[in-house]
Amino acid sequence: MTTNPRKGTDPVPAEESDQLTIRPLGAGQEVGRSCIMLEFKGKKIMLDCGIHPGLSGMDALPFIDLIEADEVDLLLVSHFHLDHSGALPWFLTKTSFKGRVFMTHATKAIYRWLVSDYIKVSNISTEQMLYTESDLENSMDRIETINFHEERDVRGVKFWAYNAGHVLGAAMFMIEIAGVKILYTGDFSRQEDRHLMAAEIPTVHPDVLITESTYGTHIHEKREERESRFTGLVSDIVGRGGRCLIPVFALGRAQELLLILDEYWSLHPELQDIPIYYASSLAKKCMAVYQTYVNAMNDRIRRQIAINNPFVFRHISNLKVYANKGIDHFEDIGPCVIMASPGMMQSGLSRELFESWCTDPKNGVIIAGYCVEGTLAKTILSEPDEITTMSGQKLPLRMSVDYISFSAHTDYQQTSEFINILKPPHVVLVHGEQNEMSRLRAALEREHRGAILVHTPRNTQPLALCFRGDTTAKVMGSLAVDPPKEGQELQGILVKRNFNYHILAPADLNKYTELVQSEVTQRQSLQYAGSVPLLRHVLMQLAGHIDFLSETRWRLYSCIELTIESSTIVLEWRAGPVADMYADALVGAALSAAALAAPAATHPPLAPKLDRMHFKECVIEMFQDMFGEDSVPKMFKGDKLYVTVDDKRADIDLQSMEVRCPEEPSLASCVRSALQHLHAALSPVRPPPGAPPPADS
C-alpha cells in the first residue's frame, strides 16, 4: 500500500490514527539521555535509550515513566555512546518492556564492554546503581543485530539502517510505517575521517527527519587544519616539558586521535622519546571489535587491513587502569601525552590526572570532544581561576586549557546540505542545547523558507504531525479479471496485513494468501416422537416448500437436509449465519410439532406459494394505514390499483410490482419500497446464497 502523505498542518486530525506523535523523553532541547518516542497507527517505537552523563542514578534516566513500557513495540539504538544506549540494560531488565531491540553488530559488541566499564567506574552507591553487571549480561540476548541496509519488519514497522559515520557501528534508522517514512539520524557526521566513512545519504526521501543539533549553527574547521592545530598543540605542551592530558570517551573518537598521534609520532622521530599513553583497558578490550568490523569503516581502512592492521599502534602504549585505584606502573616523571577517559572528566582517571596536574602551568589539557553542561570539562572551558576537586577542595587552575572539537557531529553546513538533498517536509531537532537548537532552527527556516517546518519539542512535550493518506488496496484474482467500471459493484474479502490491503474473492483466498477457507458442516439430531405428516405440515407452514428427496429425506430452504429415522430427526447443513438461523427455526418448529397432539385427520398441505388474495388485502390495509382510509379504493379487480395522496395518483401493478407516478417521483419510490417490503414479508423465504444446488434425488 502507498499513501500520499501530505503536509500535515491540520491542527485537528480527521482520524486519530493519522497522527504521528514524536515525543522526546530525553534529548529534547538538551544533550544527553537520548530517547525519542514515535507513535503512529498504533505502533510505538523508541529511538535510543541513553543516560545523562551529567546526572547520576535515576536522575540520569530519560522520562520513561511517562510511557507504558510494555506497549513499546520496537527499540532502535543508533550507536554505543552511553547517552544513546546507557539506559538500555535498565529498560530491558527493570521495566515491563517486551518489544524487540535492534542495533548494529559493532554497536552491540562495543556496547557490552562500554556499559560494563560504566558500571565499574561510576562511583555511586549500590542503591543508586541503575543496573548491575549481571543485569547487563542477562539482557544481552534480547538485543538483536541488524546489518546496514538490511530491511527488517517488526509487526508492520519496516526499518533499515544507514551508516552514520559518527563512531564505529553508528547508524541512522529509516522507519516506515504505513508508507510514512521517518529518518532518525542519531549522531552523525558527513565528514569522512581516518577510519570512518561519511554518513550516507538515503536514496529515499523521508517525510520526517529527526536530526541531532549538537553543534547548532557552528561550522567545523577543516579536518586538515584541525589535525595540525591538534598535533601542534600536543607538541607545544610536551616541548615545554609539560604533560598533555586529553580526556576522551574510551571508544569512538579516541581511535581517531590514536591514529593521528601515532602517525604524527612516526613522522617526528624527535618526539619518539616522549611516551603516549592510552589509559583504557576498555579500549584494549574493544580493539578486537575494531579489527573485526572493518566492513563498517571507510574504503581506506578496508584496503589497508588486507595488508596490515592500522589499529596496531607503534608509538602508543596502553596503561592499565584499575577501577578507582589509579594506574599501574606509571611513573609521572616527565613530559608525556595521556589519553584518558571519561571524556568530560566527571570522575575516573581523567579527573584524577587533571586534579594532580592542573596547578602546573607547563601542563596542558586538550578537550577534544563535545562537553555537556554541568561537567568539569564544560566548566574549565570558561577558564575559571580555580576548580573544585572531587573531594571538595579548591585548586587553582594554571594549566593551559584548549578546545579542539574532534567529535564527529554534523555542523551547520553538513546539516543544511543533508536537508537540501533529502527535502523532508518536517525536521525535528533533538540532541542539542536549547540555544544552539533555536539558532539552528532560525537558520534552517531562513534558508529553506517555507519549504520545511522545523520543530524543537522539549522533553516530554509531544509533537503531533498529521499524515492524511488515501488507503489503497490491490484487487486481485478473479475479482480483477475485468477492469473496474464506474458504478460496478465490488464485493470480496479485504485482507489487511502490515498496512497492506488486498481485495480477494473468497475462493481466491488460499490461492493468494496462506489463509485457508474452510467449511463447517453441522449435524444436529433431536428426539421426535410425533407423526410424520404432522411434522410435514408444520414445516411446510414454516418453510413454504419442501423438496422430498425420498420418503424420509427432505430438503428445506434448499440448504438443510432433514432425515427422519425412528423417533429422531437429523438435520444436516453447511454452517453459515443464514443457514444456522433456518436450522434453528426448523428445530423450533419440530419441537412445537412434537408438543402438538396428533390430529385425527391429515391436514391438506398448504399451497407453498404466495396467497394472492391475502396479499391484496394486506396491500390495501397497508396503504390505508400509510396514507389514510380514502387513499385507496376499498375493492379492486385484477392486479391494478392506485393510491391518491394530495391529489397525486400513483398507479400500481401488483403483477409486475411496478409503481408509476410521473408527477411525484418521491411518492412512487415510497410506495414501491413499501410494496416490496410487504411482498418479501409475505412470500416464502428463499434459500441463502451459496447453498449447494439441490442434489439430484
Next chain:
Amino acid sequence: MTSIIKLHCLSGAGEETPPCYVLQIDEFKFLLDCGWDEKFDMVFIKELKRHVNSIDAVLISHSDPLHLGALPYAVGKLGLSCPIYATLPVYKMGQMFMYDLYQAHKNVSEFDLFTLDDVDMAFDRIVQLKYNQSIEMKGKGLGLRITPLPAGHSLGGTIWRISAPGEEDIVYAPDFNHKKERHLNGCDIERLMRPSLMLLGAMNADYVQQRRRLRDEKLMTTILTTLRGGGCVLVCTDTAGRVLELAHMLDQLWRNKDSGLVAYSLLLLSNVSYNVVEFAKSQIEWMSDKLTRAFEGARSNPFALRHVQLCHSAGDVTRTPGPKVVLASFPDLEAGFARDLFLQWAPHSHNSIVLTARTSPGTLARDLIDNGGDRVIELVVRRRVKLEGAELEEFLQQQRMNVTNTVREEVAGISSDSDSEDELEMCVVTGRHDIPVRLETRLGGCFKSNKRHHAIYPFHEERTRADDYGEIIKPEDYRLAEIVDAEGEIRDVPPTAPIKQEQDEEMSEVPSKCVSSVRQVHVKAHVEYIELEGRCDGESLLRVVSQTKPWAVVGLRASEAALHTLKKHCESEGIEKVFLPSVGETVDATTESHIYQVKLTDGLMRGLVWRQAGDAELAWLSAVVAPRTHARESDAAPEEGGGAVSLEAGAGRPRAAAFVNTVRLHELRAALARAGLQPDLGAGTLTCCSGTLAVRRMENGQVSLEGVLSEEYYKVRELLYEQFAIV
C-alpha cells in the same frame, strides 16, 4: 496484467552440471549464477556467449566456482557488462576462490582461459549487498525488486527473491541449508509464503543424510586412527566456503585437550589460505548467532584459529614433520594442492583421503566416492618443470628478442602498457590483487609494549634440554626422512618434484614449461567419503516445498531420480505446475495475473468489521466503484493516481459467509476445556459431554460438528466459530 516469465537453462538442468540460467521477466533478463564445471566445458561457454549481450543483471548465490566460475571468462572474454549482484562475503570469498583456482591451474599448466585481471574486472562489477537489502532494478526492469536472503551452505550464501509487479514472487534457491551449522545460520526459506515460482536446486530431493553428529564422529575417528597409525589425512575441501566450517570445527577439536590431537599438526593449504582466514575474521556479522554472541562475549574472534597452520605451498606440508591433517583445495581432486597431495599420499595404505563433497560426475573425487578406493586409477599428471639445457637457451633467446622488441616499440612511442605476462605475475605479489602473502602476524595486541628496547643485535639462544642421558631426542624430528622416502617411491616423479615449492615464489622469474603424463596410481590409502556439503537433505527439501506452497516449481540441477521424487511430491501437494527442464530447454512459466489498484474511501473503511486471522485482519468489503473525479486526479501524484479508482461503500448483495482459518482440534479442546465442557481428543475427533457431541476433521479439511440438540451444542458451536474469522 500478464508477465512473461521464462527460464532458459544454459547448464545445470536435468543433470548435475553447474547452475546457470537465464530468467526473463517481461523484457528484463537475469542471469542466475554463472557456474563453470571443473573441466571448463567450452560447449557451455558457447551457449552462454549467445546470451551474454542480452543479460541485464547477474545474480550470484554462492562464492564457489560452481556458482560463479565462468564469471571472469564471461566478463573478460565475452564482454558481459551488466551489474552483478552478490552479497559482501560472496564478493570477497568468490575472489579468493577464483584466485586459488587460477593459481592452482597456473601452477601445473599453461592456463589461459582467464587471467587474474579478468577476475578483478569481473569482481569490480559486483554490487555488494547485505541480506534483506532490496534493490530496485532500473530501466527495462522498472518495478522489479531483488532481495538476497540467507541460504546457509556457504558464508554469504544467498537465496534470491525477485519480486515483479503484480505480486509475482520468484524465489531462486539453488543450494541452501535449513539446519544451523557451526559457523552459519540456517536459512529460513519456509518464511517465503506462496511464491509464484520457485527455482529449486533439487539435487538432494532423494538424498538421505546421516545425522550431523554421526558424520562428525566419523571424521574424527578417521582422523584419529590415521594419525595414530602414523599416516596423514588429506581432507579435500574448497578454498573459502565449506573449508571455514571444517577449519573451525577441527580447530575446536584441537583445542579440546581430551581429544589427544594437540601433538599432531593441522594445516590449511591453499594459495590464499592467509587471506581467506583474514576475511573470515572480518565477516563475523555474517556468521551464526552463536559465533557472533561468543565474539561479543569473549571478544575472541572465532576465526583466530589457534591450531591451524596456514600453508601456501605443498612444500610447507612436506616441511611439517609428523602425521598431520591437511585441509586442501579443491574438493574435486581435479586441480590444486589436494590433487598434488593425493598423488603423493594415495599409494600408501596408512594415509587417509577424506572426500567431503559430491562434485560433478566425471571428476576424480566423484569417481572415488562412487567406486571406492583400493584400485588402480589412471591419472593425468600435469606439472610445471624448469627449463633446462637447450630449451632454456631457446627461451632466453626469445626473451632477449622480446626485450629488444619492447625497447624498439618504446622508442617508437608505442605504449608498452599492454601488460606482459611477467608484469602480471609480479602484481600478484605486490598486492594489487589483494593477495599479499604474509605469514607472520605480530603477536601481542595492538599497542606498543611498555618495555624499553635497547638497540642490540637480535640474539636467540637455542636452549637445549637435556636429561640424564644428554640431549633429549624428539622422534618427530627424524620422521621427515620417512616422508621423503615416501615421495621417493613415486618412481615417475623426477627428483625435481620438490622444487615446486620454490616455483610458487619464483614462478615469474624461473623459466618453466608444463608437461603432462599419464600415470597409473594404485590407491591404497583409506578413502572415506564424509558428506560435509552443508546442503539440506531430501526430506527437508520436500518439506520446504510443502510449507512454502509455491504456485509453480522448477526442479534444477539434479539427477533424474531426484527430479522424479520432487515431481511426485509436488503432485501430492497439489502443485500443478512442475517443470523439470533439461539443458538448453526453456521453461515458460508465464502466469496471467489480474490486478489493479483501488483507493478505499474513509466512509468505506469506517464501515468495515475486522476479524483477526493469524497475523492478518479480514473484513468483508462490499463496495461500488465511484465515478472518477478528473480534477482531483490531475493534481494528485501522477504515477499512481493514473490507474487507481476509488471505491465507495455500496449496498450489500446476499452472499455466503466465508470461514477463514483452519481449526486445530487441540486448540479447540483447550477452549472447550476453559468453558468447562470436558473435551476428549482422540483419532481426529473431539468429543465432549459424554460423547453426545463430536467435532470431526474430515479428510478434505472440512470440519463437522455433530450432536444431539442440547444447550451444550450451541456452546460448542460458538466456541468452534471463534476459531474462525467469519466474514
